[in-house]
Amino acid sequence: MELLRAALLLTWAMIRTLFAPLLGARRGLAAFEKSYAADRLPAITPDERRALPAFGGCIACGLCDVGEGARAAASGGTYAGVMDLMLASSRSMPDFDVAAASFDAVGDERLAELESGCPTRVPMRAIADFVRTKARGIPSTGRS
Numbered sequence: 001m002e003l004l005r006a007a008l009l010l011t012w013a014m015i016r017t018l019f020a021p022l023l024g025a026r027r028g029l030a031a032f033e034k035s036y037a038a039d040r041l042p043a044i045t046p047d048e049r050r051a052l053p054a055f056g057g058c059i060a061c062g063l064c065d066v067g068e069g070a071r072a073a074a075s076g077g078t079y080a081g082v083m084d085l086m087l088a089s090s091r092s093m094p095d096f097d098v099a100a101a102s103f104d105a106v107g108d109e110r111l112a113e114l115e116s117g118c119p120t121r122v123p124m125r126a127i128a129d130f131v132r133t134k135a136r137g138i139p140s141t142g143r144s
Contacts, residue, residue: 040094042137048130055127057120058086064114064124071106079105082114082124090127093134100135103128 032043044052064082072079079102080089089099103111111124118124 040138042093042134044134051126051130054123055090055130057122058083059120060087061119063117063119064122068106071110075102075105078102082106082111086122086124086127090131094138096131096135097138100132103131 029043060083062083064086068079068081072081085099085102085106089095089102092099108125108128111128115122115124
């Protein structure tokens with residue numbers, strides 16, 4: 001019985017998906033923004049979507065964290081190191097406002113230096129730009 005119910009739900013979802021545009025129930029950017037605003041997920045542009053695969057090249061070698069201890073300590077907890085930004089903070093869109101502050105603590109000049117020594121050539125400044133841009137489009141929850 002559960003299998004039949006699952007098949008019916010899947011069939012109904014497919015029918016709705018196929019025929020919704022014909023019936024004027026087209027889903028688009030406005031529907032996305034309405035659905036995901038509470039989850040703090042801004043939409044991404046086609047250009048951003050094309051850039052995303054290059055953002056995942058970090059292999060956690062730790063080279064980008066060498067020499068960052070003083071900067072991390074001076075940030076008062078805002079900045080935990082570049083590897084953290086590449087592997088975690090820059091991958092959670094609802095938290096991009098916090099990640100943007102961390103990117104600001106390290107700065108683009110230092111990111112450029114670290115990019116040149118990265119064995120997988122992670123585009124750290126491009127990731128920082130993406131995070132900052134998206135952070136500006138995230139609805140505030142009053143956290144700091």
